[in-house]
Amino acid sequence: MSSENEPRYIQVHPQDNVAIIVNPGGLPAGTEFPSGLVLQEAVPEAHKVALVALQPGDAVIRYGSVIGYTARAIPQGGWVAEDALTSPPPPALDALPLATETPAALPPLEGYTFQGYRNPDGTVGTRNILGISTTVQCVAGTVDYAVRRIKQELLPKYPNVDDVIAITHNYGCGVAINAPGAEIPIRTLRNLSLNPNLGGAPMVVSLGCEKMQPSQMLPVSTLPVLSEEPYVVRLQDEEHYGFEEMVSALMEMAEKRLERLNQRKRVTCPASDLVVGLQCGGSDAFSGVTANPAVGFAADLLVRAGATVMFSEVTEVRDAVHLLTARAANEQVARDLVREMAWYDEYLAHDNVDRSANPSPGNKKGGLANIVEKALGSVAKAGTSPLAAVTGPGERVTTKGLVFAATPASDFICGTLQLAAAMNMHVFTTGRGTPYGLAMAPVIKVATRSSLAKRWFDLIDVDAGKIATGEATIEDIGWEIFRLILKVASGEQQTWADRWGLHNEYALFNPGPVT
Amino acid sequence: MSSENEPRYIQVHPQDNVAIIVNPGGLPAGTEFPSGLVLQEAVPEAHKVALVALQPGDAVIRYGSVIGYTARAIPQGGWVAEDALTSPPPPALDALPLATETPAALPPLEGYTFQGYRNPDGTVGTRNILGISTTVQCVAGTVDYAVRRIKQELLPKYPNVDDVIAITHNYGCGVAINAPGAEIPIRTLRNLSLNPNLGGAPMVVSLGCEKMQPSQMLPVSTLPVLSEEPYVVRLQDEEHYGFEEMVSALMEMAEKRLERLNQRKRVTCPASDLVVGLQCGGSDAFSGVTANPAVGFAADLLVRAGATVMFSEVTEVRDAVHLLTARAANEQVARDLVREMAWYDEYLAHDNVDRSANPSPGNKKGGLANIVEKALGSVAKAGTSPLAAVTGPGERVTTKGLVFAATPASDFICGTLQLAAAMNMHVFTTGRGTPYGLAMAPVIKVATRSSLAKRWFDLIDVDAGKIATGEATIEDIGWEIFRLILKVASGEQQTWADRWGLHNEYALFNPGPVT
Ligand SMILES: [Ca+2]
Ligand SMILES: [Ca+2]
Ligand SMILES: [Ca+2]
Ligand SMILES: [Ca+2]
Ligand SMILES: [Ca+2]
Incomplete structure (x- = not known):
């Protein structure tokens, strides 16, 4: 291997007329590369050098594709700086090749496995985490408080569980819940609580009066387990007399899930x-x-x-x-x-x-x-x-x-x-x-x-x-x-x-x- | 005072033709009020009862203002439910009374004070908090880590300082920084770091390559103190060799500010x-x-x-x-x-x-x-x-x-x-x-x-x-x-x-x- 200080550039594709400078700190004017190319000016590390002389309006080619057109003449060995390039428009969406060059399937690669946690729905977790979902930002402070206590007081009793996380966010109320596009944050929150690393054991903390209700975020029909036992703690419910009872209710539901998660073992997948x-x-x-x-x-x-x-x-x-x-x-x-x-x-x-x-x-x-x-x-x-x-x-x-x-x-x-x-x-x-x-x-x-x-x-x-x-x-x-x-x-x-x-x-x- | 169980409603303005039910749990049909009004149907707590018979299209008046029009007939003593009301359009913005009824200034109220922390810019804090501002979401994990250590290792040495808080957020990169409206989140973050409860001692954590640079979020010209000593830790700076050095740099700058904040005393304001x-x-x-x-x-x-x-x-x-x-x-x-x-x-x-x-x-x-x-x-x-x-x-x-x-x-x-x-x-x-x-x-x-x-x-x-x-x-x-x-x-x-x-x-x- 050649010395670290030897001037180097990388040309990705044979058709490219620019290459990028590899040496840390860039290279000064006058640098001569093994190929014979000589830098006409200093070029910073990772920036582009012209491999040939470029006239104004010439296509600048990298990765075998046009990345722009030169705004001014650049000599061979010159720096192709940001301001020397004008951008082409993006490819028009109505004239694209559709599946015209579908590659052949790659040859299968067999025998590689990992140790994971298999979930009831067939997915596999790489971690065994209790996730606590929330319907609305209002409950975040309370859930954060409860998670601190769960980690201190409960998690040590369940050594097979890796972590307890609150899925808090800025959505759920104070938003136009019927606006076009609202289905994006809603399904995101639903699907976050179904992430394979959470073991299929979701629990949801709701305030009560928010726009995005638990039945919208995570309907009972989403998972069989949801119809088998309660999965929502609603802080405004009349049964909670004071903050400490809310926290107790959260910790109680969390502990049931920790018990279940703790019984899981990694298996070869x-x-x-x-x-x-x-x-x-x-x-x-x-x-x-x-x-x-x-x-x-x-x-x-x-x-x-x-x-x-x-x-x-x-x-x-x-x-x-x-x-x-x-x-x-x-x-x-x-x-x-x-x-x-x-x-x-x-x-x-x-x-x-x-x-x-x-x-x-x-x-x-x-x-x-x-x-x-x-x-x-x-x-x-x-x-x-x-x-x-x-x-x-x-x-x-x-x-x-x-x-x-x-x-x-x-x-x-x-x-x-x-x-x-x-x-x-x-x-x-x-x-x-x-x-x-x-x-x-x-x-x-x-x-x-x-x-x-x-x-x-x-x-x-x-x-x-x-x-x-x-x-x-x-x-x-x-x-x-x-x-x-x-x-x-x-x-x-x-x-x-x-x-x-x-x-x-x-x-x-x-x-x-x-x- | 009358008994808790006595049926009660509240009419806010003498012109109102609806009132709201006060009793917890609402009141059943047939309830007679001291005024003689009799409920024609059950009305939930905090919901509206019609004080007079309303015909379809009648104005429903609360706070002395029209809150909507009846969609159907409602008898005296009937429930004015959500679906019985159609909403009026909002007031047109081009025909509003401008300062036509400016109230006379209220009589001064003198002699009330509180104990606060006076800041160099004349504002007063009700708390003495070290705030750590951030230019971009990428640094949030690192700043959270540093804040945990600052609270454990440094804060106990500075008993006059109430708290250390990270001002983390989802802005700073991956956003259209020149879009119309972008000045709103940018000035919000600037002005958050100037909040009176932070003692005029801002420090900023930047990644380095983000779109919203410290010079845009909190220019040196914002406060005299910013030109007197460094106030930015940039995680990508070459001087930080590894994560622990980044954290040390944060803690070092934080400690200088804690020393200064700790010298402050509450004064009568x-x-x-x-x-x-x-x-x-x-x-x-x-x-x-x-x-x-x-x-x-x-x-x-x-x-x-x-x-x-x-x-x-x-x-x-x-x-x-x-x-x-x-x-x-x-x-x-x-x-x-x-x-x-x-x-x-x-x-x-x-x-x-x-x-x-x-x-x-x-x-x-x-x-x-x-x-x-x-x-x-x-x-x-x-x-x-x-x-x-x-x-x-x-x-x-x-x-x-x-x-x-x-x-x-x-x-x-x-x-x-x-x-x-x-x-x-x-x-x-x-x-x-x-x-x-x-x-x-x-x-x-x-x-x-x-x-x-x-x-x-x-x-x-x-x-x-x-x-x-x-x-x-x-x-x-x-x-x-x-x-x-x-x-x-x-x-x-x-x-x-x-x-x-x-x-x-x-x-x-x-x-x-x-x-
Ligand atoms: Ca509000
Ligand atoms: Ca409000
Ligand atoms: Ca947080
Ligand atoms: Ca990317
Ligand atoms: Ca990215």
Whole structure:
């Protein structure tokens, strides 16, 4: 392997006329690469260098796709900065290839298992958690209080239960419950309480006078167990005389569920019982060449093993939609994808913004010039298998294979919606670095650069930056992620986020207004 | 005083043709009142009885105002149920009386003081709290972790500091930061960190790559102290090698602020330094005859003492706007009120809903037939003084006297926006009951009914239900609330919410889309 200081760039696709600088801190003007290319100006780390001279209006090609057009002439070896690019319009939704290049199914991958908790509905938990659902924000303070006491006084008696979590949120009242789009937060909350890691033992805390009643959020008909015993504590019920009796009622119901959860044991489950949600946040130009392709390789391994793999983040898929509709398993799936893109286009246009609102200053500093470049790097997470299904925000995913679960790109909204979609393992790639974590499912964090992985040694679980330095291949890191998923799913290894207890709040996607 | 079981109803205004039933559990058909009125059917507690026979299309009058028109004939002594009323349209905004009936200023009330913490900017805290602001949701898990350690390891060394709170939220990235309306969540977060109870010693935790940068949320120019020493910890800064160093950096900056806050002492302040936010939640038909008028009386006392009193909740004011524009101190204030109403009308109409989305099932069960009836009861909180100023959502209030601070009615969004408006005391009335609480300012909870106050003896601070039973007058309870505000503001008495540590999360009002 060549020295760390040797100037390096990465060209992803043979047709690309730009490449990105690998060296930490970037490279100065005059740097000569082994290929003979000489930098005409300083180019920051992860930013793009022109491999050929570009005239104004020339197409700039990365990932083999046009990411924009040059706004001015750029010499060979020049920096292709954000302001040197104009963005192309997004692909029109009415002229997309529908299932025209459906890939052949990948060869099955057999023999991979993990130790999980099998649920009555056939899903499998990677954790054994008591979740306490809430219909409305008003009860959050009381539920938080009760959870503190349950953890102190009850949980120690039930050693097979991993945790007790309150599913609190800002919805349920003070909202237009009949507005278009209100079904999204409502089904999200329902499906969160059905997450495989909660053992099929939901309990619900309601105030009483809220707009979203328990019968709407989680009707008795949802699960057989709900008709067998009470599952709702209503704080306004006349039977509760004072705060302490409310807390006692919560703790009593919680203890019944803890008893049941405590009797469960991990059993050997095929890898096909995994529901892995993929996401990226704080992305940079390395995301699309290191972490995301490695996750894409792991996604293919999971699909080959029969698992469900979800990718999401509509605004980061929009500009690559033509690649995905072509890859759909059939025309209906392609049309479902178009439907979700159209819904989001309209959602944004309704407020006079568009997908260009997505990239953050950090993305741009990290070398991502625009949403097209970000999207092409983002969809690398999806690997190469056929797109098997598409679901709307907050819907439960039941299909095996690669699924597009439509969500905003906002990290915690996406994570929350993927949990509602039945995610039992989360893989999160980051270039700029974010100390992201969720209470309901383990989060494996993958760094796009070794410098981040080294600096955040106690937050990052996998260093995909080795791909850029040549120390590892995409396949190596893909297998590392795949094996780590099985280990963490089995409870044999803890993620860094779980080690520190870094658990962000649930963030609902509510497209409707508040009142 | 007459027996508890004697049938009672309350007619608020002499012109009213309906009254509400006071007796717990309601009254059966055939009940005869001392006035001679006989119930023709059972009427639930807090619901309306017709005092005269009503023909279809007749105006139903409560609070001296039309709350709707009868959809069918109702006999004298009949139940005026929700479905027997059709709602009138809201007052047109282009034909309102502007400052036509400005009341004379109320006589000054002198000599009332409290013990508070005076801040460099002239505001006064009722608490001495270290607040840790955040630019983006990504840092919330880390800040929560640090706050747990600060409370355990540092706070005990600084006994004059009341609490350490993390101002976490779901904004800062994954949002359209340039969308119309984005200034609302941004200024809300800025002004939250300037709340008088935080002692003018803000510190900010940033990730680094987020859209809302510290310089946008809290520019150095905001406060003199910000240019004197560092006030931002940026987790992505290269100086932090690993999670534990990030936490150390947070704790180090926090300790400097704890040292300074610990040197502060309560001093005697005039009642005019109070900024009292008023709100109602879980309202019923008693709200407008017991708790809200009593709070309105206390509001007048506060205004007479020179304090700032805010009321809010646009959708609950909209149908009473004509009463308030007439009461404005001058035409400009009246126009400002119209501007906020128009903004909200448009905000709701943009998503095809209107103010009728406000009342909850609990409101209706509680006897509030529609938003008109709810609004007329809600504005009773505002007392009788001239309307001195109107501010937009998240703006800081600097005017003394009665101020309309525009907010949604949603309890925690309203509370959060009132904290941003510089609230140092909160008074919250409730009929159905809600265990509401805030970490940043004390919340005094006032029950509309004695049955609730008795059942929730350890959550409700003031029982205004005694007004309905005749055990106390509006003036009695108004004075009780006023005196309790001074005591709680002085730290001499704890509210029930603070006793249990019931502190709901901040809920931002973001009219823009997420990305
Ligand atoms: Ca992303
Ligand atoms: Ca994301
Ligand atoms: Ca929390
Ligand atoms: Ca209200
Ligand atoms: Ca409210």
